[in-house]
Amino acid sequence: MAINKQHAIDPDKCTACTICITACPVTAATRKFRGPKMTGPALTRLRKLVSDDDPMLDYCSNCKTCDLVCPSGVPISTLNMMAKNEYYKTHPRKSKADDMLAHSEKMGKLITALPLGSTFANLGVSIGKAFNMMGAMGITKDAKMPSYASESFISKFKKIKQTSYPRKVVFFSGCYINYNQPEVGVDLVKVYQKNKIEVAIDENFVCCGSPMVSGGYIDDARVNAAKNTAILKAWVDKGYDIVTACTSCGLMLKQEYQELFDFAGMSEYAAHMYDSIEYLAKLNDEGSFNTDFTPINKKYIYHAPCHLKVQAIGRPSMELLPLIPGIKIEEADAGCCGISGSYGFKADKHEIAMKVGSKLFARIKDSGADLGVSECGTCRLQMENGSGVEAIHPLTVLRRAYGL
Numbered sequence: 001m002a003i004n005k006q007h008a009i010d011p012d013k014c015t016a017c018t019i020c021i022t023a024c025p026v027t028a029a030t031r032k033f034r035g036p037k038m039t040g041p042a043l044t045r046l047r048k049l050v051s052d053d054d055p056m057l058d059y060c061s062n063c064k065t066c067d068l069v070c071p072s073g074v075p076i077s078t079l080n081m082m083a084k085n086e087y088y089k090t091h092p093r094k095s096k097a098d099d100m101l102a103h104s105e106k107m108g109k110l111i112t113a114l115p116l117g118s119t120f121a122n123l124g125v126s127i128g129k130a131f132n133m134m135g136a137m138g139i140t141k142d143a144k145m146p147s148y149a150s151e152s153f154i155s156k157f158k159k160i161k162q163t164s165y166p167r168k169v170v171f172f173s174g175c176y177i178n179y180n181q182p183e184v185g186v187d188l189v190k191v192y193q194k195n196k197i198e199v200a201i202d203e204n205f206v207c208c209g210s211p212m213v214s215g216g217y218i219d220d221a222r223v224n225a226a227k228n229t230a231i232l233k234a235w236v237d238k239g240y241d242i243v244t245a246c247t248s249c250g251l252m253l254k255q256e257y258q259e260l261f262d263f264a265g266m267s268e269y270a271a272h273m274y275d276s277i278e279y280l281a282k283l284n285d286e287g288s289f290n291t292d293f294t295p296i297n298k299k300y301i302y303h304a305p306c307h308l309k310v311q312a313i314g315r316p317s318m319e320l321l322p323l324i325p326g327i328k329i330e331e332a333d334a335g336c337c338g339i340s341g342s343y344g345f346k347a348d349k350h351e352i353a354m355k356v357g358s359k360l361f362a363r364i365k366d367s368g369a370d371l372g373v374s375e376c377g378t379c380r381l382q383m384e385n386g387s388g389v390e391a392i393h394p395l396t397v398l399r400r401a402y403g404l
């Protein structure tokens, strides 16, 4: 059955119930943002009459908590991102941070193409912070920034020898796993092989466009969406399912492309898209998930990323990880971590992001957990930054439990 977009772009469906205001983590953290109802549906109506609007839009982090709670199905965050895109067509940006953070794939490509590129880039970030060059660009000096890996996931993938199985998936790794945390991609291949699944990749995929949309570069995201849609459709036509291990990539490919662009064929391929842990939970439901685990006697705390919650697929990690003998795992249930992709890396948003995440940081510290667990790479960074406790992907937990 085809998955149809969850939200039609219609601000007039808003009944002004104000539930979204009480749910918005940014509204709770700062009076600088007047909240989802006013910035989204209410001002979208006004924008039909006047072309100019206020830069308060910039405070929406695109976490999508408002979309999750809206009883009328108003695509509030998408209305905000569309308005932001229009706003920046005619207004200068405050800093270069938006451009740099929205186009992270360009940076990743450049760095991995250079000999010792990742070493110099990681060193450059440290030096840039020390001399406050990052600050001059509008990037905070107070957050732990993603570091670059010395070898990309795609390069590592080519060296993995897989056993061929009838069940096959194509893995959309996304920029963060490809350039920053390739080990998570390797974990996926190892765990999937243990479950008799063969993993393919496609080197023609480009950035899903999620950071571009959040930064107000929807026109750039449209170009990427057109390329990725054609590739995804071709794999699905060959009988493959598609998996992602980054919840923002997954949400973008499955739902936001339909809301923003709605190219032909999107709902058909979206029906074959899964989060990597959701896919394994599906195997578990079918009775074919491999539970040949060695015990892990550790305590973990799990944080569900906002972009997973809004996919309405439950908490597949909380279904599978408790199957590991010896493990103690509890859900943090402490709201948004605040980072929202790259929002918390911006100098003028970092304080808000840390305030948004404060409940989660306290929960992690109070839990006494050995490690944090989350599907989103930047959530993991923010968890580490705010609590001092290392955070890993659930695939990494599963790989360790398989003793691989």
Ligand code: SF4
Binding pocket: 023, 024, 025, 026, 027, 035, 036, 059, 060, 061, 062, 063, 064, 065, 066, 067, 076, 077, 080
């Ligand atoms: S996307 Fe998040 S930050 Fe933006 S209005 Fe909705 S809840 Fe608030």
Ligand code: SF4
Binding pocket: 013, 014, 015, 016, 017, 018, 019, 020, 021, 036, 037, 041, 069, 070, 071, 072, 073, 074, 076
């Ligand atoms: S939750 Fe939905 S219906 Fe209620 S105020 Fe917000 S946008 Fe309007």
